[in-house]
Amino acid sequence: MYSIKKVSELTDIPIVTIRAWEKRYQIVTPLRTGGGHRLYSETDIETLKWIKDQMERNQLKISEAVFQLKNKSGEALADTGSQSESGSGSSYPDLGERLYRELTALDSAQAHRTIDLAFSLNDFEDVFHRLLAPVLYRIGDAWESGLITVAQEHFASQLVMERFNQFHRILPVQAHLPLAMAFCPEGEHHHMGLMLFSLFMRRKGLDVVYLGPNTPLAGLTRLIKMRRVSIVAASVSDPPLLAALETWIETCRTEHPGLAFVLGGQAFRDCPPSLADYARSGDPAEWEAWFRSTVLPLRYRDLGM
Amino acid sequence: MYSIKKVSELTDIPIVTIRAWEKRYQIVTPLRTGGGHRLYSETDIETLKWIKDQMERNQLKISEAVFQLKNKSGEALADTGSQSESGSGSSYPDLGERLYRELTALDSAQAHRTIDLAFSLNDFEDVFHRLLAPVLYRIGDAWESGLITVAQEHFASQLVMERFNQFHRILPVQAHLPLAMAFCPEGEHHHMGLMLFSLFMRRKGLDVVYLGPNTPLAGLTRLIKMRRVSIVAASVSDPPLLAALETWIETCRTEHPGLAFVLGGQAFRDCPPSLADYARSGDPAEWEAWFRSTVLPLRYRDLGM
DNA sequence: AAAATACTATACATAATCTATACAAAATTG
DNA sequence: CAATTTTGTATAGATTATGTATAGTATTTT
Numbered sequence: 001m002y003s004i005k006k007v008s009e010l011t012d013i014p015i016v017t018i019r020a021w022e023k024r025y026q027i028v029t030p031l032r033t034g035g036g037h038r039l040y041s042e043t044d045i046e047t048l049k050w051i052k053d054q055m056e057r058n059q060l061k062i063s064e065a066v067f068q069l070k071n072k073s074g075e076a077l078a079d080t081g082s083q084s085e086s087g088s089g090s091s092y093p094d095l096g097e098r099l100y101r102e103l104t105a106l107d108s109a110q111a112h113r114t115i116d117l118a119f120s121l122n123d124f125e126d127v128f129h130r131l132l133a134p135v136l137y138r139i140g141d142a143w144e145s146g147l148i149t150v151a152q153e154h155f156a157s158q159l160v161m162e163r164f165n166q167f168h169r170i171l172p173v174q175a176h177l178p179l180a181m182a183f184c185p186e187g188e189h190h191h192m193g194l195m196l197f198s199l200f201m202r203r204k205g206l207d208v209v210y211l212g213p214n215t216p217l218a219g220l221t222r223l224i225k226m227r228r229v230s231i232v233a234a235s236v237s238d239p240p241l242l243a244a245l246e247t248w249i250e251t252c253r254t255e256h257p258g259l260a261f262v263l264g265g266q267a268f269r270d271c272p273p274s275l276a277d278y279a280r281s282g283d284p285a286e287w288e289a290w291f292r293s294t295v296l297p298l299r300y301r302d303l304g305m
Numbered sequence: 306m307y308s309i310k311k312v313s314e315l316t317d318i319p320i321v322t323i324r325a326w327e328k329r330y331q332i333v334t335p336l337r338t339g340g341g342h343r344l345y346s347e348t349d350i351e352t353l354k355w356i357k358d359q360m361e362r363n364q365l366k367i368s369e370a371v372f373q374l375k376n377k378s379g380e381a382l383a384d385t386g387s388q389s390e391s392g393s394g395s396s397y398p399d400l401g402e403r404l405y406r407e408l409t410a411l412d413s414a415q416a417h418r419t420i421d422l423a424f425s426l427n428d429f430e431d432v433f434h435r436l437l438a439p440v441l442y443r444i445g446d447a448w449e450s451g452l453i454t455v456a457q458e459h460f461a462s463q464l465v466m467e468r469f470n471q472f473h474r475i476l477p478v479q480a481h482l483p484l485a486m487a488f489c490p491e492g493e494h495h496h497m498g499l500m501l502f503s504l505f506m507r508r509k510g511l512d513v514v515y516l517g518p519n520t521p522l523a524g525l526t527r528l529i530k531m532r533r534v535s536i537v538a539a540s541v542s543d544p545p546l547l548a549a550l551e552t553w554i555e556t557c558r559t560e561h562p563g564l565a566f567v568l569g570g571q572a573f574r575d576c577p578p579s580l581a582d583y584a585r586s587g588d589p590a591e592w593e594a595w596f597r598s599t600v601l602p603l604r605y606r607d608l609g610m
Numbered sequence: 611a612a613a614a615t616a617c618t619a620t621a622c623a624t625a626a627t628c629t630a631t632a633c634a635a636a637a638t639t640g
Numbered sequence: 641c642a643a644t645t646t647t648g649t650a651t652a653g654a655t656t657a658t659g660t661a662t663a664g665t666a667t668t669t670t
Contacts, residue, residue, distance in 0.1 A: 004616070016660055019617085024658085035667045037616055061626090062658065063338070067306050070475055106514045106532055109474055149524020151488075151516055158517050162470065165463045169413055209456045223454060310626070321649055324628085329647085340656045342627055366637080367647065 001031070001039040011048045018048065025066045027051060029117055031090055043120065090121055092130045099135050103156040104148050111159055124167060128199055129284070132160050133192050140190075164195050167202070174205030178230030178298045181223070183211035184265075185234065185248075187241050193264050193282060194235040200287050201233070206295065208233075217248045221255055230298055231260045236267040246272055260294050306336070306344040316353045323353065330371045332356060337510055338477045348428040395426055397435045404440050408461040409453055416464055429472060433504055434589070437465050438497050445495075469500050472507065479510030483535030483603045486528070488516035489570075490539060490553075492546050498570050498587060499540035505592050506538070511600065513538075522553045526560055535603055536565045541572040551577055565599050 008015045021027045028047050030038040047069070054065040095118050102111040118127045136157060143153040182198045184191050191213040198208050209227060223229070232252070236242060249261060261278040263271075268279040280286055313320045326332045333352050335343040352374070359370040393399065400423050407416040423432045441462060448458040487503045489496050496518040503513050514532060528534070537557070541547060554566060566583040568576075573584040585591050 014660075015616085017658090020659070023618095033667080035616085036618090037667065061308065064306060064308070067475070071471075106528065108515070112474065149527050150521035151523075151525050151528050154520050155514075155516055162466070166467070169460070169463070209454075210459070211455060226454065227456070308626080309628095319649075320627090322647090325648070328629095338656085340627085341629095342656070 001041065002045065004030075004038050004040070007040045007045055007048065010045055011052060013048060013052060021048075021051075021062065025062070026113065027066060027069065029113070031121070041120075090117060092118075092134075095131055096135050096138075099131065100138060103135065103139060103159065104142070104152050106152065106155050108155075108159060115163060125199060125203060128164070128196055132163065133196060136160055136192055161195075164199065167199060168208070168210060171202045172205065173207045175207075177204070177206050178260075178295065179207045179209065179227060180231035180233055181209045181211065181220075181227075181229045182233040182235075183215035183220070184213040185236060185241055185245050186214055186216045188236050188238055188265075189213045190237045190265075191235060193237075194233065196282075197233055197235070197262070197264060197287065200284065201231075204291055204295070206231070217244065220248075221252060224252070224256060224259070230258065231262065231295065233262045233264075235265040236263070237265045239267045239270065242267050242272060242275075246275060249275065249278075260298065262290060262294075306346065307350065309335075309343050309345070312345045312350055312353065315350055316357060318353060318357060326353075326356075326367065330367070332371060332374065336477060336508060337479060339479055341479065344477070346428060347425065348431075395422060397423075397439075400436055401440050401443075404436065405443060408440065408444060408464065409447070409457050411457065411460050413460075413464060420468060430504060430508060430589075433469070433501055437468070438501060441465055441497055466500075469504065472504060473513070473515060476507045477510065478512045480512075482509070482511050483565075483600065484512050484514070484532060485536035485538055486514045486516065486525075486532075486534045487538040487540075488520035488525075489518045490541060490546055490550050491519055491521045493541050493543055493570075494518045495542045495570075496540060498542075499538065501587075502538055502540065502567070502569060502592065505589065505596075506536075509596055509600070511536070522549065525553070526557055529557070529561055529564065535563065536567065536600065538567045538569075540570040541568070542570045544572045544575065547572050547577065547580075551580060554580065554583075565603065567595060567599075
């Protein structure tokens, strides 16, 4: 980590200017010490150098260079930062507090910046487990207790979904691993757990067809056949929905003998015996065990006709 | 994005003249920064160059050149070479064909490249209207008729959404303009039209809270109050969903007398009389008219209190 | 606890724009 | 040909963009 003076020397940009750029364009958002002094990362320095280079090379004004920078945001995820606003830190609780405020205020630009910051500081899966999921749960609770409206809840989950999809797509697939499919059965709208688990599978290199919440069971078997799905992951919170899922799995099992199932969610606390083998808790350690014991043996997905 | 000075240098047209042409003939309508400075795109520059060329080459007066320009707006503006063999070119049909292939093949890298190409050749809003929207509609149809799977459809719309979000975030906001909110009511999942309209509003410098498809109406009024929304945009395809929206708007209107509504989508072909004033077609020209007649008078968002 | 660094906020200065209006030469019209 | 319209430029006065400076306080280092 570098002090602002070091950065100024390294980039040859006056200290005042660096601060002005941060304040005016949020080019970088360095971490802060407990006392509020800026701590720059290598990435921050790269960004500043890049900006300066663009300005000199192409005769760009700072605003134009910034536009270029933000325009290529898809490539580097860890770029943009957030405003200094309320000197809160960058621990998960602080970020969570901040993100909750921004999401309920429907401020997507700020929320994205906060999430960017979190991703730049931590492992992405960690951010989902310890920042995004908790915030969404909190928002869900706030909604149920009438503190916020559906629309706020909706807005927040859309925004987080966006990030989920991004990772889901970007993470590399290892073709020799089997194909998984993830869904919540019809009636179940709560898919945070499913998202986390899918992300886990994707990180492991599994290709995952994410069908999301409220998926009708009808026609799923066709999809399984068509795409040669080997693993079916489902999540259910609402116990009454279990019965339908149970019979569907029963059918499925006879139709596709090799198929592996993983089940999760609150509904499985009191799990019917026929599904007990498939149920897993929300503990990532248990997921690892599942991966080793169930997925790896399936390796080398059958690719021949 | 280019400043007016850059454009003047690149096109060799005096700054004053560029502004005069804009004012008098709306040859180009550059974006504006938050402070009102003009931001020109590549396409804008091409247009200006084309105009100038026409005037010199054919001894045309500016008004005639403009007439030519608007006349051929439907065709391929890309005069940059007539390699229009078919199949591998960069006309909208060709790009669309290519993008469709890439999206259904789940090839995100290639698809992004194709989209980048389109953006580099054309005005960004045009790309959404004439490339991305048509391709997504086609994919939607293919899905409904069983030609492709949910996963493919999902993948494609996600990828396009990503681009939409990017523009939505990057386009400058003009603080003196009112705040808009955009949604499709619960049950409506088809939000391409809403996206296009939101993009239009964003280009005009309006700040837009995008709630997206399937938004529950409950609690929306609270948000309108909280964020001081002045414009509510909604899109509906499915006629049965209109009734609920109609009553909601009724309530809303009494609660927030100053609120402006804009409605769009297939469902309004047969529009209930109470909403007829608010309904707009999908024609961008009509949007422009709406903007001038409805939004501009709302200018100077109330910031006090 | 000094000395060295940094922080925030405010203030300037200069360049680049903005809008609105004015004006003159060229083209068009009656 | 005189009157009008079209078109390119110019100017005034206000605003925005951007780099830099300073004051007063706080933090970190030695």
